[in-house]
Amino acid sequence: MKVMLSRVMMVLLTCFLSSTQVLAAEKAEDLYKNYCWQCHGMTGNGNGVNVRDMSVQPRDHTDAKEMSARSDDEIFKAIKEGGQAISKSVLMPPWGGVLSDDEIHSLVKYLRHLCQCSGNQ
Amino acid sequence: MEHCQRYLLCWLLLLPVAVNASGNDAGMALLQKDCSGCHDLTGPAPTTIAGVWQRQGPDLFYAGNKYKPAWLKTWLQKPVRIRPAGMYYGRHIKEGADGDVIDSTTLKPHPRLNGEQAKAVTEALMSLRAGSHLINEGEYKPGKISMAMGELMFDKFRGCLACHEIEEGYGGLSGPEVYSAGNRLQEDFMISYMRDPQAWDPRIFMPNKHLKDRDLQKFVHFFRALAAENEQ
Structure with a gap:
């Protein structure tokens, strides 16, 4: 009986907590390390640990010439909806739903910091 | 409402004690003594990036909904690395001449258990079943997919190969390999996790690809076929 009660409580609590869970905003640098390093690399040069067998x-x-050819809006869209949303590779996944719009905006600013460039608006 | 939340949170903290008292005492004692230093046995999953980075091993508070017991019992006696770059890859990589590489000196092997310990720990792990509300029991319907089509989906159509190996030495390294997933993971769990990784682990670095139900089924067909091929 005690076990059954515990299990019922576990289900109820998990539902309760997940439905009310709001994630605190994270720093752009930490977002980049968590989500982007794996492919774009520790220095942002596009040589991440996953690159070995990638087709693209x-x-x-950090390439100012390439990065300045993209507007901030395009970069925002690529992060949120994935590479295919701007006719680029499927290997760039959509991060919308994982990152908030505010976090994606902060990442766009962080990318501008990495490339030391501004976008072609 | 705030009072209600505190009351429920108190219950959450007490819950593992009540569940642990249900049996599997030997295995649970081993888990608490030898495993809890690296694995979270109580949950919930971290909601911050810092929490994700601190992880030493996979969360086990939903192990009973995630793993296949036969695989667990075997693996615990002969553990092999599932995540080539550790739990959070960022702690286990360094810059190399041609890009980032795994720094294997930072990776520790998993302890080996004897047969009796593995049996007891497996039984205890299978009793840890948080997240059941995220799983539709019986959702997976066994079926087949050609290896060629499975690989096309995994690589070209969805880009999953970027982060996961489909054979030893081929694929991405930041996520767990998938060539043993069909033996390792419960099918309904795989569907649930791929459908919404953040429902299980809010700050995990796996994207939500918004896969359709039929594609989720096909991916599990593929993982089962890969595992069968890998066993040969």
């Missing part, structure tokens, strides 16, 4: 090289975020 991830974007070099």
Whole structure:
């Protein structure tokens, strides 16, 4: 009986907590390390640990020439909806639903910091 | 409402004690003594990136909904690495001449259990079943997919190969390999996790690809076929 009660409580509590869970906003640098390093690399040069068998090289975020050819809106869209949303590779996944719009905006600013460039608006 | 939340949170903290008292005492004692240093046995999953980075091993508070017991019992006696770059890859990589590489000196092997310990721990782990509300029991319907089509889906159509190996030495390294997933993971769990990784682990670095139900089924067909091929 005690076990059954515990299990019922576990289900109820998990539902309760997950339905009310709001994640605190994270710093752009930490977002980049968590979600982007794996493909774009520790220095943002597009040579992440996952690159070995990729058919398309991830974007070099330190390349001012390449990065300045994209507007902030395009970069926002690529992060939120994935590479295919801007006619680029499926290997760039959609991060919308994982990251908030505010976090994606902060990442766009962080990418501008990495490339030391501004976008072609 | 705030009072209600505190009351429920108190219950959550007490819950593992009540569940542990249900049996599997030997295995649960081993888990608490030898495993809890690296594995979270109580949950919930971290809601911050810092929490994800601190993880030493996979969360086990939903192990009973995640793993296949036969695989667990075997693996615990002969553990092999499932995540080539550890739990959070960022702690186990370094810059190399041609890009980032795994720094294997930072990775520790998993302890080996004897047969009796593995049996007891497996039984205890299978009793940890948080997250059941996320699983539709019986959702997976066994079926087949050609290896060629499965690989096309996994690589070209959905880009999952970027982060996961489909054979040893081929694929991405930041996520767990998938060539043993069909033996390792319960099918309904795989569907649930791929459908919404953040429902299980809010800050995990796996994207939500918004896969359709029929594609989720096909991916599990593929993982089962990969595992069968890997066993040969």
